[in-house]
Amino acid sequence: MAELFNFEMSAQDGKARTGVIHTPRGDIRTPAFMPVGTAATVKAMMPESVRATGADILLGNTYHLMLRPTAERIDRLGGLHKFMNWDRPILTDSGGFQVMSLAGLRKLTEQGVTFKSHIDGSKHELTPERSMEIQRLLGSDIVMCFDECPALPADRDRIAESMRLSMRWAERSRDAFGDRPGHALFGIQQGGLEKDFREESAAALTKVGFDGYAVGGLAVGEGQEAMFSCLDYAPDMLPMDKPRYLMGVGKPDDIVGAVARGIDMMDCVLPSRSGRTGQAFTRHGVVNIKNARHQDDPRPLDEGCSCPACRQYSRAYLHHVFRSNEMISGMLLTWHNLHYFQDIMAGMRESIAAGTFAAWQADFHETRARGDIEPL
Template identity: 65%
Template sequence: MSQDFSFTVHATDGTARKGEIFTPRGTIRTPAFMPVGTAATVKAMFPQDVRATGADILLGNVYHLMLRPGAERIARLGGLHDFMRWPFPILTDSGGFQVMSLAKLRKLDESGVTFQSHIDGSKHHLSPERSMEIQHLLGSDIQMQFDECVRLPCSDDEAERAMRLSLRWAERSRKAFRQQPGRAVFGIVQGGASKPLRIESAKALAGMDFHGLAVGGLAVGEPQEVMLDMLETTLPHLPASKPRYLMGVGTPDDIVQAVARGVDMFDCVMPTRAGRHGLAYTPFGKVNLKNARYAEDLSPLDADSTCPAARDYSRAYLHHLVKAGEILGMMLLTQANLAYYQSLMAGLRAAIGDGRLTDFIAETRAQWAAGEAASRPQ
């Protein structure tokens, strides 16, 4: 394995960890939240503004980039980092989840998945080998194995079939990964909501030569308690010396609960998608700027925020932008949301370092609850 990728745990508090992932393109402070830049852009954000929120790493996606503009084209143009003007670490999702959720007329077999593009209906085949080739062409720093993700709830038989296929694909992805200085490849635990399947998957992947391990197939329709139960089942069987990534999660409360159980990395479209639809995440809970109660509210989203979008604009102005469908409203709320998520991660890291994570989570959740209760119509 490459000697230029490493993970160090600097502090623990119970099962929670504070650490750093080192890559030649930059250090990733953990627990880390990765803004989603699916198609080589974090929607409604300039790259430098994403960085200013505190992000150390972004996520890109094989499925979307292979369809448009194409991995080979991005490689000819200098790779994904130069293409999107983000010189810092990038993780690429293998495309497996998007094939299952977005593609038309897909056909799955041992070799991979044949599907029609949701954009123009063109036919494509994505296999573990092709997914790893695309990630190599993109030049991402952390690359993910190709897997099959099933939606929950599903039968244990279906979860077992997909888990075993994903393990076989993990072996093939690992072999197809092109080792280069600073590049890493992660395996993905599957198994639906079955504890025995999750344990079997975790143990098998722990025995493979991956740089890190992800937990996939959660935040796909199951209640939070199921997700947390699966984490408590899975994480003890993953190597403590490697980073643990919970894919596609989630709400601020999902994140603090998962950090407490030992997760190091997260990604989710929630803060950016919510921002484009008038919803702000703040230390005082969610604020729906579509609500008429904010039409004459001169207070900002968060007067103490270091983010200009959250600190310098009134809720009345943000409400107006949202109601008028102005692009600036989407930009400001997206920035405010990403800044809040990064502030939350910084708070979690500090709390772990100080040995007061339990108190921090209790205080944070109480503040969310009090803020949202105060915002409800009387």
């Protein structure tokens, strides 16, 4: 598989790394932010618009797609890339997290999880083998192991039990994944905020051997400080020469802090979800476009941004369409947010390559701390 899927690190500055993940469907520049296309669409965006923001890879969701329209149907229609008109790499998560957070009446055994669909109450079973089968039918480029993710806070016994189950499932996922040239399988480190469990998990995964490694079970309510203190050691436990993926993160300062601690890939629904609720992420912090202060403001959202929302529309217009519940509101704000997140990634890649990451980081925090422009 190495010749078809491999990670090439080109520079390191402190713990921050930049490089390229080579895949048959195209290169992924790291650090990479993956927009989330839960149900085979990044909400309010056309695939070509997502690409125009600078995204090299999207995330699709096993749980949602297996329920609707079903992986079998997507396979019959030519696979997920063709189905959603995205010809570049796609990573699919395993469905484990959504089963824990969304499904009703779930039952967890050594075999897997049986649950009721949040859509129509129908009964389903997800096991490591079934998760691998679904992700194969979808045709994703990067496949995630099936794991169990306990919500934090949880007691040590519960975290240990869950982590060890996930490690047994990781081995079954590897066996079920088989030999698929050009496709990669990532293992997921678990262990909550317990350093010894993270160590045990990393050792178990490394022994099995994966194409990349994720830090799982964070950004589940533990707070930024606890997350960062875990990231101070967790990525270092994983192989240096493979990509490291922090799942479900996050806000701009979470992303920058994670990269500073050695993370290469991230995903989050935040840019699109916030865009639909009138929140814009800018270099000067978060702007709530619904606030009345914007209604007569002819200035752009962020004068330093080159996205269509900033180049072609005023704050006054964005305020008006949000207040009027017009569809274009979510479209423009989502485009802006995704563009801004990709700008952050590009800035980090350049500064790591130039050996100026610390200065870039200081400037990033300083600019955000100054806050939004003064009202007119």
